[in-house]
Amino acid sequence: MDTVIFFGYVVTYLALFIWGCALLARRGRVDASAIPLLVIAGLVYDNTVIACGQWIGEGPLLEALSFGRFWIHAIVTPLLVVWAWHACRRAGARWAATRVAAVVVIAFALALMVLEYVTVLAGLEIEAVEEYGVLSYSNAEAPSGPPLMVLFVAAALLVAGIVVWVKQKSPVLTIGTVLMTIGSAVPIPVESGAVTNAFELVLLTSIVWTTARQDALERSR
Numbered sequence: 001m002d003t004v005i006f007f008g009y010v011v012t013y014l015a016l017f018i019w020g021c022a023l024l025a026r027r028g029r030v031d032a033s034a035i036p037l038l039v040i041a042g043l044v045y046d047n048t049v050i051a052c053g054q055w056i057g058e059g060p061l062l063e064a065l066s067f068g069r070f071w072i073h074a075i076v077t078p079l080l081v082v083w084a085w086h087a088c089r090r091a092g093a094r095w096a097a098t099r100v101a102a103v104v105v106i107a108f109a110l111a112l113m114v115l116e117y118v119t120v121l122a123g124l125e126i127e128a129v130e131e132y133g134v135l136s137y138s139n140a141e142a143p144s145g146p147p148l149m150v151l152f153v154a155a156a157l158l159v160a161g162i163v164v165w166v167k168q169k170s171p172v173l174t175i176g177t178v179l180m181t182i183g184s185a186v187p188i189p190v191e192s193g194a195v196t197n198a199f200e201l202v203l204l205t206s207i208v209w210t211t212a213r214q215d216a217l218e219r220s221r
Helices: 002-027 032-051 060-091 099-121 148-168 172-185 195-220
Strands: 126-131 134-139
Touching (some): 032 060, 032 195, 060 126, 060 148, 060 195, 172 195
16 A cells, blocks of 8 residues: 555656746746755655565665665755745845855755764665565664754744745745644554655645745736
8 A cells, every 4th residue: 555655656746846847937047946846856766766666676776776765865855945045035034135144054054964974874774674565775773753954954944934924924834844843753653654754745845835926926026
């Protein structure tokens, strides 16, 4: 059953990616608003590898593809901090419009990549795990709870969500971030290892929706 769910995520993320590309094409410029497309592409890869694990089979190929999942997560996810800052800037937050803020945010995103490397990637050992009909490679020494990098990214998105809510009367990003944080921290008593990934989908949907909302507001000015 989980295999079907993961394939469902792949299809849904592809639809979300197409929506994001359509927004980018209509916007007519490439800026930090396009960052979620990188994250979504990474999640398409992530869920595809997991969904196809049983067909690929345990061995060097699936292991190598799985290492790719961890590296993509470490490099791409911190970039959401930059998107969060840009969303605040588009919402009209004065502090976000300064050059100092831009430099600090970029430095912070790079620092989160280094943090993820030090705490997760350095010396990473993965092992094959079969659960609910899905074969995948997982971190053999994964700590309980969400990684530090994810918590910092969630905090940045929450700040952006509050700013967008106050400035542009849209609570969607705040709701998506809160739901993702709760879903990552609270165990869900269901016979599935795929259900919790739905909260990532909720978050990315709220991010793309917020981008669409800000695009629409800019066009109406």
